[in-house]
Amino acid sequence: MVTSPAGGRVLLRRLREAMAEPQSPQTRLDKIVRIIAANMVAEVCSVYLMRAGDWLELYATEGLNPSAVHNSRLKVGQGLVGDIAAHARPLNLSDAPEHPNFVYLPETGEEAFHSFLGVPVLRAARVIGVLAVQNQTRRHYTEEEVENLQTVAMVMAEMVAQGGLIDPSEWEEAATKRGSSMRFKGLRMAEGIAMGHAVLHEPRVEITQMIADDAGVERQRLTRGIDALRKSIDLMLADVDLAPHGEHREVLEAYRMFAHDAGWLTKLEDAIDSGLTAEAAVERVQLDLNARLSRSTDTYLRERIQDLDDLAHRLLRHLAGKADTAAHEGLPDDAIVIARSMGPAELLDYDRTKLKGVVLEEGSPTSHVAIVARALEIPLVGKVEGLIDRIDPDMRLIVDGEQGEIFLNPGPEIIRAYEEKNALRAQRQAAFAAIRDEPAVTRDGVEVKLNINAGLLVDLPHLVETGANGIGLFRTELQFMVGSAFPRLGDQTELYKAVMDAADGKPVVFRTLDIGGDKALPYLEIEPEENPALGWRAIRIALDRPALLRYQSRALLQAAGGRPLSIMFPMISDVSEFIAAKAVLEKEVGRLRQLNRPTPENLKVGTMLEVPSLAFQLPALLPMVDFVSVGSNDLMQFFFASDRGNPRLADRYDYLCPPVFALLRHISKSCDAANVPLTLCGEMAGRPLEAMALVGLGFRSLSMTPAAIGPVKVMIRSLDQSALARLLEQLTDRPDHTVRAELAAFAEANGVAV
Ligand code: PEP
Numbered sequence: 001m002v003t004s005p006a007g008g009r010v011l012l013r014r015l016r017e018a019m020a021e022p023q024s025p026q027t028r029l030d031k032i033v034r035i036i037a038a039n040m041v042a043e044v045c046s047v048y049l050m051r052a053g054d055w056l057e058l059y060a061t062e063g064l065n066p067s068a069v070h071n072s073r074l075k076v077g078q079g080l081v082g083d084i085a086a087h088a089r090p091l092n093l094s095d096a097p098e099h100p101n102f103v104y105l106p107e108t109g110e111e112a113f114h115s116f117l118g119v120p121v122l123r124a125a126r127v128i129g130v131l132a133v134q135n136q137t138r139r140h141y142t143e144e145e146v147e148n149l150q151t152v153a154m155v156m157a158e159m160v161a162q163g164g165l166i167d168p169s170e171w172e173e174a175a176t177k178r179g180s181s182m183r184f185k186g187l188r189m190a191e192g193i194a195m196g197h198a199v200l201h202e203p204r205v206e207i208t209q210m211i212a213d214d215a216g217v218e219r220q221r222l223t224r225g226i227d228a229l230r231k232s233i234d235l236m237l238a239d240v241d242l243a244p245h246g247e248h249r250e251v252l253e254a255y256r257m258f259a260h261d262a263g264w265l266t267k268l269e270d271a272i273d274s275g276l277t278a279e280a281a282v283e284r285v286q287l288d289l290n291a292r293l294s295r296s297t298d299t300y301l302r303e304r305i306q307d308l309d310d311l312a313h314r315l316l317r318h319l320a321g322k323a324d325t326a327a328h329e330g331l332p333d334d335a336i337v338i339a340r341s342m343g344p345a346e347l348l349d350y351d352r353t354k355l356k357g358v359v360l361e362e363g364s365p366t367s368h369v370a371i372v373a374r375a376l377e378i379p380l381v382g383k384v385e386g387l388i389d390r391i392d393p394d395m396r397l398i399v400d401g402e403q404g405e406i407f408l409n410p411g412p413e414i415i416r417a418y419e420e421k422n423a424l425r426a427q428r429q430a431a432f433a434a435i436r437d438e439p440a441v442t443r444d445g446v447e448v449k450l451n452i453n454a455g456l457l458v459d460l461p462h463l464v465e466t467g468a469n470g471i472g473l474f475r476t477e478l479q480f481m482v483g484s485a486f487p488r489l490g491d492q493t494e495l496y497k498a499v500m501d502a503a504d505g506k507p508v509v510f511r512t513l514d515i516g517g518d519k520a521l522p523y524l525e526i527e528p529e530e531n532p533a534l535g536w537r538a539i540r541i542a543l544d545r546p547a548l549l550r551y552q553s554r555a556l557l558q559a560a561g562g563r564p565l566s567i568m569f570p571m572i573s574d575v576s577e578f579i580a581a582k583a584v585l586e587k588e589v590g591r592l593r594q595l596n597r598p599t600p601e602n603l604k605v606g607t608m609l610e611v612p613s614l615a616f617q618l619p620a621l622l623p624m625v626d627f628v629s630v631g632s633n634d635l636m637q638f639f640f641a642s643d644r645g646n647p648r649l650a651d652r653y654d655y656l657c658p659p660v661f662a663l664l665r666h667i668s669k670s671c672d673a674a675n676v677p678l679t680l681c682g683e684m685a686g687r688p689l690e691a692m693a694l695v696g697l698g699f700r701s702l703s704m705t706p707a708a709i710g711p712v713k714v715m716i717r718s719l720d721q722s723a724l725a726r727l728l729e730q731l732t733d734r735p736d737h738t739v740r741a742e743l744a745a746f747a748e749a750n751g752v753a754v
């Protein structure tokens with residue numbers, strides 16, 4: 001058997017020569033099995049290729065009965081060969097007939113052979129065949145022999161893909177069958193239904209050349225690729241945008257560790273020395289690591305398989321010079337982008353006319369990527385584990401952002417069902433449109449003002465479409481996040497002016513820059529922090545770098561001219577921060593007055609309440625503010641000490657529970673008593689059952705994602721809020737983790753449309 005890299009090199013050279021000879025694909029395959037058998041000192045070498053219907057057909061053999069070729073078949077899962085194909089992993093046996101899965105095929109005459117080594121032939125993570133060698137003696141093949149046979153299988157995969165042996169449509173048929181109506185459950189992160197074709201956010205690289213001409217050149221390419229990979233990981237780690245995704249930082253730290261691992265590098269270099277190209281070496285080493293880790297009993301190591309796969313794909317992209325995301329490649333018109341995780345700016349990078357849906361393996365509903373997806377009305381399902389491995393580019397899929405489900409390769413019945421669902425959705429939208437101009441008044445006569453959250457120009461038409469009262473939260477940071485440099489004063493003024501023009505007299509509340517945490521600006525370096533959500537962000541940056549806030553205030557005041565203007569500050573943790581921020585704004589007002597320029601006829605200055613400490617300073621705060629807006633996304637993150645971006649914690653706490661009610665009731669009562677207008681602009685405002693609770697707790701203004709206005713209005717118009725307020729009083733002192741079921745039962749019993 002081949003036991004050295006030199007032996008491997010000789011074998012690869014012979015294979016390359018055989019592949020270059022002008023002959024029919026079948027003759028070439030026959031020759032190749034002979035070369036492998038001779039080189040590996042095996043009495044048998046056979047190759048089975050996958051046919052339609054999940055059949056593995058014997059395509060060539062050296063050593064078994066030649067008449068069995070094209071006449072001997074095994075189903076995937078059947079026999080040793082079928083077992084290898086089913087599990088996509090090698091089998092190394094010293095006494096094959098003893099193995100419980102051994103199936104004796106009389107036509108092959110293989111009973112004489114005891115030892116057996118078989119490996120899958122893989123193409124783009126899919127099994128397209130099995131390559132096996134056999135010997136008469138009972139022997140155990142060495143790890144090195146297994147690795148060498150896997151290398152040969154990779155080359156064989158390339159040869160099969162070149163065509164002439166099997167019509168590739170047979171694999172597509174098999175893939176469609178395998179994937180048909182495969183359903184995945186995830187978390188609803190942005191509503192809506194999308195049907196389209198899969199696009200991997202980080203595209204895979206197809207390896208077209210396996211055997212190298214010059215090992216020296218390949219080593220140099222590898223060194224350059226590894227350098228670029230390491231630099232890109234360092235850059236990602238320095239990016240604050242990634243940090244609050246909880247697990248994501250850990251993953252990147254693991255990447256960094258692996259990317260600097262000397263053992264990994266040596267393995268890659270050895271694979272190159274055996275005659276492979278740098279790309280083939282990466283794949284080869286990855287296959288081997290995968291096989292080893294999946295056998296490991298250590299769960300931590302097994303869980304690292306995905307990280308290592310990801311890392312290998314990244315390295316392949318650097319080698320191919322394609323390190324960008326799919327946003328910069330040709331997208332289909334109905335792209336469904338699939339990523340492990342994604343920041344809000346990366347999502348905004350996509351052409352919105354083509355992007356129809358997004359699926360993330362990680363993510364949580366209050367993360368900013370989810371908020372941006374909702375603003376853009378792009379259905380998003382998160383926390384869909386293990387999806388990327390099953391995706392082939394261009395696969396059809398359905399994203400159901402209402403149920404939090406994904407269907408891969410949906411069959412005609414599922415497609416029909418979803419077309420109907422879409423039609424029903426359209427009907428529901430029409431019903432919402434019909435009450436567009438009706439007020440949101442409860443059955444017992446209490447009016448609730450419904451506003452939309454916005455942040456981009458694309459959001460503005462929603463104000464008219466939904467009939468909302470105004471914009472309750474304009475996230476100004478989105479303009480800063482989509483650009484490659486700080487927007488100039490003129491650009492800021494222009495955007496704010498366009499927003500006020502579009503609002504046409506309806507109130508708009510501008511929130512000053514809320515960056516840091518998971519909202520990174522590509523051009524603003526923030527030192528990596530242990531806890532970015534608790535770190536240097538939002539108003540803390542603004543007060544430490546007052547020029548930013550000063551310019552933004554100037555832009556807002558100029559855009560308003562003489563019109564009314566409402567401004568609020570994010571992440572205020574104590575009253576002194578509000579006082580300091582307001583002073584910056586007032587200085588700008590004073591400057592305008594000095595210049596004899598118009599100042600807003602009615603300037604309202606308020607605060608977000610999203611840090612629990614502020615809820616305990618209301619007596620000092622309320623006399624100073626014109627309004628309060630509860631940011632429940634952050635408030636709940638800090639209240640429960642539970643990272644809003646961490647998918648593991650996404651559904652750990654339910655906001656519909658007595659302690660949250662106690663906090664929100666305290667805020668609403670205090671504002672009422674002080675006559676300070678109160679609103680809530682976090683994601684919970686847009687969920688009908690949560691919105692119902694908020695109305696019961698005394699909230700009379702809510703601000704939400706535009707698509708939620710219709711459903712929340714329907715809920716309010718069917719609600720008797722005084723009955724609900726009584727129920728909420730009764731639930732106050734309950735020890736329950738959640739009272740969702742009680743609220744749902746109330747809605748059901750009282751005909752409230754949630
Ligand atoms: C919030 O925290 O609830 C909020 C509205 O602000 P953001 O989601 O932008 O942090």
Ligand code: MG
Nearest residue numbers: 610631633634
């Ligand atoms: Mg917030």
